[in-house]
Amino acid sequence: MEKRNELYRGKAKSVYETDNSDQMILLFRNDTSANDGERIDQLDRKGMVNNRFNAFIMDELEKQGVATHHIKLLSDQESLVKSLDMIPIECVIRNISAGSICRRLGVEENLDLNPPTFEFFLKNDPLHDPMINEFHIESFGWAVADEVEKMKQTTLKVNDILTKLFRDAGLLLVDFKLEFGRYKGDIVLGDEFTPDGCRLWDVNTRKKMDKDRFRQGLGGVVEAYEEVAHRLGVELPN
Ligand code: TMP
Secondary structure, rough: OOOEEEEEEEEEEEEEEEOOEEEEEEEOOOOEEEOOOEEEEEEOOOHHHHHHHHHHHHHHHOOOOOOOOOEEEEOOOOEEEEEEOOEEEEEEEEEOOOHHHHHOOOOOOEEEEEEEEEEEEOOOOOHOEEEOOOOHHHOOOOOHHHHHHHHHHHHHHHHHHHHHHHHHOEEEEEEEEEEHHHHHHEEEEEEEEEEEEEEEEEEEOOOOOOOHHHOOOOOOHHHHHHHHHHOOOOOOOO
């Protein structure tokens, strides 16, 4: 398998084509960003930690019956994935109130949400990823009804699996974002699952162990990611 041209450069990952049109390489860079890319920083070891963390979570989800794009780790910062036709929608589940829902609805942080809430956002940085509903997705042709239902059901299933996985590691899965794509007629989980795209709090102290440490200038960002990885049993080189 040969790495070819960069197809796409996101805020923290780059995507490369390979000599196999069904497969791509994801490069997890050390970049981290906040405010739709307005603030960007380089954090040593972050690409490696996120690459290994993502592989661990994707493997766990596959074991429990969730179809993902992940094929295998290639190097410290690279993974081989299936080449999906990405749907430009973010699926968010919230188990505890935090982040944008507090600003949008004027609710306080740290409320248990029972049942968990589900939200769709349109992937669009210039518009600051506006919240949308199922009608928007179908009316504008971003996905059809069956695909919307599959994304919703899979995100709920991922919430069940990962809430337990993190709880067993002494962490609360506060909220998270997933992205999906089409692959040979199926809807498959794409993008990544790392502390960049979820909120994780220590179950006892409620210390933030995710990207909010960067967004809120709390420091110790990669140290927190490594602590989460360590608690889950993700192997990281020194
Ligand atoms: P929010 O509170 O900013 O709406 O984010 C909810 C969760 O989704 C949080 O864990 C961060 C994640 N998320 C992303 O990773 N990327 C995004 O573009 C958005 C809107 C949310």
